[in-house]
Amino acid sequence: MSSVNRVALDDRVAKQIQLLNDARDGRLDKLDCPVCHEAAVSVWFTNPADETYRTWFLCGACDFCTRAQELERPHFFSDDRRRLDLEERDSEILKNSMFKDRRNERNERLRSAG
Numbered sequence: 001m002s003s004v005n006r007v008a009l010d011d012r013v014a015k016q017i018q019l020l021n022d023a024r025d026g027r028l029d030k031l032d033c034p035v036c037h038e039a040a041v042s043v044w045f046t047n048p049a050d051e052t053y054r055t056w057f058l059c060g061a062c063d064f065c066t067r068a069q070e071l072e073r074p075h076f077f078s079d080d081r082r083r084l085d086l087e088e089r090d091s092e093i094l095k096n097s098m099f100k101d102r103r104n105e106r107n108e109r110l111r112s113a114g
């Protein structure tokens with residue numbers, strides 16, 4: 001990776017960490033977008049399974065979208081901020097990752113048997 005790309009990546013990661021901090025402090029709208037640099041990012045939450053929470057960041061000005069896994073119910077989680085369309089995607093992702101785990105296990109077994 002060139003150093004220019006490395007700087008851009010670090011910058012992007014730093015901005016995503018900033019978004020996480022904003023969400024934790026209760027700033028849920030008009031956050032700085034790491035991609036288009038508009039103050040157009042909003043925070044949304046999902047609860048795809050019991051005790052499973054995700055925080056989503058969606059930009060209204062470009063297609064920037066990222067999500068964070070939460071270890072506990074986010075402090076500002078509320079039904080007003082809950083996106084059922086994203087929640088459906090999250091529960092699909094959860095199901096797929098469980099499926100993938102099982103498949104990897106099977107592949108492991110096949111490899112060690114072969």
Ligand SMILES: [Zn+2]
Nearest residue numbers: 033036059062
């Ligand atoms: Zn944007």
